Amino acid sequence: MTATSLPSADADFGRGAGSVAPTLVPASLSRTDMALIGGLALLSVALLFWATRDPVLAGGFLAGLAVAASGLLFVRRLFPAAAAGEVAAPDWAMLRQALAHDDIAIAITDRAGRMVCANDLFATWFGGFVTPPGLPLEGQGADRLKNAGRAAWRDGEGHADDIAVGALHLRAQVTRSGQAEDYLVWRFSAPEQLDLLSEIARHLDGPAGRTLGQAGVMGALVSAEGRLRAANPAFLLRALGEGDQAHYAGRDVSPMLRLGEGGSLFFAREGERATPLRLIQIPLAPADSGGPIFLALIDEEFGPADRGTAQTYVETLLSLLPxxxxxxxxxxxxxxxxxxxxxxxxxxxxxxxxxxxxxxxxxxxxxxxxxxxxxxxxxxxxxxxxxxxxxxxxxxxxxxxxxxxxxxxxxxxxxxxxSSEESRLKRQVAQQSKMQAVGQLAGGVAHDFNNILTAVLGSCDLMLMRHTPGDSDYDDIQHIRSNANRAASLTRQLLAFSRQQTLRPQILQLPDVISEVSHLLKRLMGDTVELAVHHGRGLGAVRADPVQLEQVIINLAVNARDAMMPGGGTLTIETYPVAASTVREMGSEIMPPADYSALKISDTGAGIPADVLPKIFEPFFTTKDVGKGTGLGLSTVYGIVKQSAGFIFADSKPGEGASFTIYLPVHRAAGDTPATPPPAARPKKSQWGTGTILLVEDEDMVRAVAERALTRAGYSVVAARQGEEGLERFETMDTVDLVISDVVMPVMDGPAMVRAMRAKRPGLPVLFMSGYAEEQLRQSIDIANVAFLPKPFSVAQLAEAVSMALDEAAHRGDHG
Missing domain, CATH: 3.30.450.20 (PAS domain)
Incomplete structure (x- = not known):
């Protein structure tokens, strides 16, 4: 196997894409250069003679130049490799040899994302020398590989597990390397699988085969055609002799053995004085498939009383097999x-x-x-x-x-x-697939529910504008609005579980977060539950959304309180560091070795039954009475922790309480930028304005509420039911100050419609609204200078978002 550089040939490997060719200083001057230097020397002598009119001085100066030039030439020839500025060319042939590998595909890219080098296995697996991370991967493999590349640039190393190219499943390791650390080395390997025949052949040709020979067992691996594939030294010595063992693979086994009188078996080359053999055949495949066979031969030197010795030899053989x-x-x-x-x-x-x-x-x-x-x-x-x-x-x-x-x-x-490892992988894949499917369902339910809640909240706001406190309907409308807001919080929990909510992470310390929420916890726990907090030393900083992390602590604490009722108990919150060596000792199949800051919340309640424990993080699963729980608390906790790159484990024994341990990776990157403040921290905008707005929304009730709200705020509104109709209305409008559009619509979605509009009016201001999360949509939309308004929203929030979008467009100088 040979490694291949791209796109240069072998002789010009160093000038491939992304590499820099070394600069070499020539060891000798050309004739033109020497003539030029000689001419300049003579000119200097002539000028000296003209200025001084002294032939002796000019001749001495000429002689000095000649001596200096001769000495320089002598030194140059004596030490040709010591010229100043000379840089040794890198040994690219050695790099190509190092990349050659039979079971690991390797590629090297530079900081500009260009391919520098790759081996042949890389081209075989990925259908050519495609530059990573842009590989033809299945499902979410491309995103995992991109994240691994970003992690390698940031932390020095990144990993991506379970990426697939067709039926081939691979594991990727990305490492930052190079003298200036401006290269990425991409290694792709297939999960290790036990090749039975290769393992037997390897053991026979190694120390295990020699051990069998010392015990008197001659072993051989024979193909279905009777050809010798591998054998231990004892078999080869008896069957072929000392001088005929060099190229035994593929030879027919039948001529090596012969049958004597009475059916006894002998090695053919040992002649009439051969020792009879006992043959043991071990099929390595179903009998009807004609697969390979393992042969074990033992000298028949003992009688019936010594059968136990033969069995001991066979047991020795079986103990060495994998x-x-x-x-x-x-x-x-x-x-x-x-x-x-x-x-x-x-x-x-x-x-x-x-x-x-x-x-x-x-x-x-x-x-x-x-x-x-x-x-x-x-x-x-x-x-x-x-x-x-x-x-x-x-x-x-x-x-x-x-x-x-x-x-x-x-x-x-x-x-x-x-099959324990295979079964574990099957269970892990099944669990991940189940959680992913439930997460997609939860995200879809949240999106549809947000559309309904937008219409309910908007209608309530419009009705409240026509009523004042004290009216007979005012309290009823407020009651409807309050319950709609409660429903909106449930949809946010659904998005949290499906890991589709928008997080605003900050660099923080876990004790600081617990200190902020401890006062609220004391009120929530009541008088019968004692709160105990213990912090460990040497805690590393973590990167998480403090608001969401507080929600995690509150949800776990409330569940613990309910588990300890009515008798009460003790709720213990602990923080402590976990080193990478400790993670390795834990032997977790899910959590990779790294430094973590742990948050553990324990209670002294009744505990969680063993049959319930595997289901606690599933949405809508609850053990509480009807009407006392939605089943979204722990699923929300799970989603927030996983979206923060952390891990959560539950441990419980009935009657001994339960504990939840959260592991968040220690954040070590330097130069962090402060987190973006939440929208609530921004100054409120005016609820009134002027201008022409194109509103595109496929949900009739949402479109009607938004159109009425914007009209009451002073805007001129043109409404459309879907993307194609929105384009038609856009063509007929002389002025469009802002386009408000839903993201997901039938036939033509919002982003496709906006791209078509901006192709004609590049500075067109756009405000997207959707029931999906902003972070998820921004990754898929990929359109610059657009504002986002999450559903459900109130009339005031809609007016404020429109005013802010118009102000930002005016600040940029955009216009429709």
Whole structure:
């Protein structure tokens, strides 16, 4: 395999895209340069003679120049590589050799995002030398890879797991490198998978194969065609001799063995004095598939009394193999099982089973016993049986049963694949897919609900303009408006769970956040719950939205209070640092090793039942009585923590309380800019104005409320039902001071309509309104100089947003 530089050829590797060719000073001067220097020297002598009229002085000056030039030339030739400013060219051939790899695709890009170098495997996996992160990845893989590249520029290293190119699933590691740290090294690797045949071949050719030979076992891996793929040194020495082992792979095994009288087996090259052999065949694939076979040969030097020694040799062989194998006698009892089999079967230490049926659930005991009975007395063939292990009843596994001969008491060989890692990955993917699907559903529900709430709130505001406090309808309208605002808070919780809300992160310390919210917590807890706060030393700063983080603490504290009622108890809030080494010791499958600041909230309540614990972060799941909970509290906590790049874990034992631990990564970047202040901190704008507004909204009730509100505020409004109609109205209007448009609409959405309008009027002011989150929409819209108004909004908020958008457009000098 060779690495490839782009786009230069091998001889000009250093001048590829994004690289800088070194500047070299020539070791000798050209003839033209020497003639020029000589001419200047003679001119200097002539000027000196003209000025002094002294031939002796001029001749001495000429002689001095000649001596100096001769000395410089001598030194130049004596030390040609020491010329000033000479820079050694980088060894690009060595770099190409270093990039050559059989199972890792590598590419190097510079700070300008240009490809510098890549190996051939990179081109094979990605269909050519495509510059990362712009690779043809499936699903969210492109976004994960972009985020990994940003993290590498910022922190020195970034990771992206589970990115897919077609059916190929990869893991990416991005590292900032170079003397000036202005290059990114992109490494792509496939998750490690156990290749059974390669593992056996590697063990046979290594120390394990030599250990088998010392124990008297000659092992060989043979293909379905009878060709030798791998063998240990003991087999090669007996079968081929000392001088014929160099190129054994692919040779036919049958000429190496011969059958004697009585069916005894011998090595052919050992002649008549050969020692008889006992052959053990271990199929490595279903019998009807014609797969490879592992052969183990043992000298038949012992009689029936020494059968135990042969079995000991076989047990030694099985213990060295990387896959689970066990031997069973004719009565169906275990004789031996290797460590891989014990691990795959989930056998507890000190509780070795007696029968294979002890490993499986009750429904599978009979079929497994019948299959073992058939193979223990029948032919030497194998079969597969799908079983469910007693400790893993939800995950069926495949057990292979093979009848064997010549192993003393052993009659059946069982093989079991360790699928614990595969099962864990399946559960993790299933959980992520479920949470992602529920999050998308929650975001869609929040969007539609926000449209309804916008119409309700707007209608209430318009009616309140016609009523004054004391009127018979005033209190009813206020009651409707209050409940609509409560519903709006539920939609914000839905967006928080689906990680689609807009966060305004700041660099902060966890103790400061807890101090700000502690007074409110004391009032919420009441007299029966004691609040205890403990802070650890050496806490690192974190980057999070303080308002949302306070909401997390309040939600967890209120749940803890409810769990301790009516008797009360103690609510404990702790903060402490967690080093990367501690994370590694924890062995978490989800949280990568790094430095974290932890926030732990514990209570002394009744605890969470084991069957409920896996479901607590799901939206709308609640154990409270009807009418006492929405089921969105913990799902909101989960969404905020995950959107802040953190992790949250729940731990509980019934009767011993529950604890929630939040891990937020320590923020180490320097030169942070202050967070953008929330919209509420900005000065309020006027509720009245003038100008012509084009309003485009597909929801009739929202459009009607917005049109009435803007008209009452003094604006001239032209309304359209969807994007195409909005374009038609735009063509007929002489002046448009502002376009207010929904984002998601049928046929033509808001961003597409605005792009078409700005193609004719580049300075057109635009105000987008949507039930989705601003942060999510800004990433997908990609249009400069647009304002955003989240739904649901009141009449006053709409008027204020319009006034602010017009003022910002006037400040920029934009016009319609």
């Amino acid at each position: 896959f689970g194998l066990a031997m069973v006698d004719r009565d169906g009892r275990f004789l031996y099982m290797n460590r891989a089999f014990i691990r795959a079967a989930g056998v507890a230490e000190g509780r070795m089973p007696r029968y294979p049926g002890d490993l499986v659930v009750g429904e599978d005991k009979g079929p497994l016993a019948d299959m073992i009975r058939r193979h223990s007395s029948g032919q030497q063939v194998g079969g597969d049986l799908s079983i469910r292990l007693a400790g893993q009843s939800d995950e069926p596994v495949s057990m292979r049963v093979v009848g064997v001969r010549g192993l003393g008491e052993a009659a059946v060989l069982l093989s079991l694949k360790d």
